[in-house]
Amino acid sequence: MKAISLKNYSDTEQFNIVNTPRSLEACFCEGIQPDELLYAPFEDFARPGLSKAIQQMNYKFFETQRKKLLTLARNQYNKILNSQKQSHSQADLKIKKIVDNEIQKLKENNLKRISKLINYKLDGLKITSENDPSYDDAKPNAGSQKAESPSNHNPKRTQSSSGFNKSQSSHYKNDKKPDYKKDEIMLAQERERQEKNELKEKAKNEEIEKLRKIKEKELQDHINRVKILREKENHDKLAKLAKRESNSKKQLERILRSEASKRNEKITQEQSRVARVLSLKAQVDDYYKVVRDKIVKEENDKLALYTSRKLQYQNEVQEKTHSRNVHHEEKSKITREKYIKELEEKKDKLMQELKKREEKLNSYAYKKEQEAEILKQKNKLKDVEKEWNTQRVIRKEEFKRNELLKSLSTGFNRAEAIKSAREFMRQARYDLVIQSKTQKDRINKAIYKMEVKKKMDVDEIKEILSEQGIGVKQPLLKEFI
The missing domain is CATH 1.10.287 (Helix Hairpins)
Structure with a gap:
């Protein structure tokens, strides 16, 4: 079937009905039926008993009306072509992009916290290993070079290191196990915060739903009022027309x-x-x-x-x-x-x-x-x-x-999509918290094993870092790997 639009529409061909989407939309916007644009020759207005003057008058009237409707439809068609509206697929891609960026930020923050935790633990182990000769140093040459450097002969640093070692040793003697209580408190706080956020979000969604229903009801009332007014106006117009005709x-x-x-x-x-x-x-x-x-x-x-x-x-x-x-x-x-x-x-x-x-x-x-x-x-x-x-x-x-x-209806679907995206982000945050807790437990266990064995073995930490894709970038970590 040949595609016929208002752009290539012929004024002289018969049975030439537009069928492209934009052309049909332009016709419907102006309240025009597509068959009203069809060309009718003068022979179609010939009727037995009608004079030629009346036939000519009918032909001119209908041809003028047809050209007028064709001009209106073409103007609306050009408006539709010039106005580029954003599609719903672009809106969905925008929502997806926002969700991905938010999840990526959460992952980066989680990696930063893990990196800080590892650096803090390794910093303590390094100081302890420097002051405790029982540790099996993984890099003796580097340790000897550091011992020969002037900075290592600083008495204040030695004193602070010894004090730190004492506090660390007393701490490790009193509690040899990782501190899970702090992580559990943090997890409970995170859960409580999530529950509060969920309650707030639920209350907000209920409020939005109420507002939506109110707006929908107001809109329906407005549409009914407009419809009643239109019917009244049409009735008045028809009455006036009937009176005028009478x-x-x-x-x-x-x-x-x-x-x-x-x-x-x-x-x-x-x-x-x-x-x-x-x-x-x-x-x-x-x-x-x-x-x-x-x-x-x-x-x-x-x-x-x-x-x-x-x-x-x-x-x-x-x-x-x-x-x-x-x-x-x-x-x-x-x-x-x-x-x-x-x-x-x-x-x-x-x-x-x-x-x-x-x-x-x-x-x-x-x-x-x-x-x-x-x-x-x-x-x-x-x-x-x-x-x-x-x-x-x-x-x-x-x-x-x-x-x-x-x-x-499209706005309601978009609101549902945003709501689903928020639910997905809440679940992603929860999963990241659980994953962060697991990683912290593994890191604490690895550090605990190093403290027990008194040996700087960072293979397990390297494995954890490789799983997260952190890479070897921290200065303290470089010295041990």
Whole structure:
């Protein structure tokens, strides 16, 4: 399946739905459905019974809305790309790094304490071995060189060494075993401190849990209040929209009634005018008929008179009268035909004028009907746009609420991770205390064996140091290893 994002989105291809994660997130942030960005050609808006002007208006409206939504989605997409948020994996690595650093510090402090303890014990053994000839020195050459050096002939040092040896010998005579009591006291103190810390931590965690529950409850109450307010606002908006739509419908009905009344009035006027014209035409036809009948009657009378005269003078002027009658009859016929033709032409002209008036009246009514239809469609598109924007705002708020709940759940998971890290650190401290106690016991036993055998054998101490990775770095220890 081809990956389609807002970056390479085409405005002219059909069935081109975005499917990449960032593009879908950008659409949901703005409350846009991905199929709302699809391009629809002009042919999709063709409907039987709709004029071309209304189809063109629908196409322009939906194309403008689509480009507007596409611009909003692309702007949100660029914002998402520019804002680099820290991932949860980085936060987990940071917690792990903090825990590792803390454990490393504890280990280093433990090693320092062990090093100090070993140096202290070996320092005492060194002084004792220098003043007690019964000790089997591991390095006689080094001891002879030190004996020959001027610093070894210092009487004050000799006196202090002898006093220290006496105190050390008396101490070793009185107590030949290692001092475990001090370590046990330290361990008990450490346990008590850990228990106090655990109690404090438990109380703190309980307080945090209470605060979290309170915050969660406050957040839920706030969300419920916001939801109620949103529902109320949406209800008010819908009521206002319904009221506005009702007012618009009433106003449109008033306009249509006014236009219809005007149109009916004009039609009535035209009909009355046509009726007057028709009545006038009928009167003219009647008049022309009367005149024609009168003329015909007069002509018939004249013809009868002429015939009587003709009969009277037939014998006298037969040829002259016959030619005159023929000429007069032809002239009368031509006159009648000419008069009838003029009447027919006037009638045709009047009928053409009436037909033009009727066509003009019909075109005016059709134009007004189309204007009313376009106005109705515009109001319908406005309602569609309002409903569209309302649904988009609702989807946008729903997405924000879901993102807020996700961030809250992520925060709770991170708090649990921090709590687990603290538990791990407490256990690590406890393990280091136990390990330190064991190491001290082994060191004390090794020193005790040296004191009993009166021999500087540091192999066991070297083994303990190698286990801890301390290395041979202390100056006192170098002289014995």
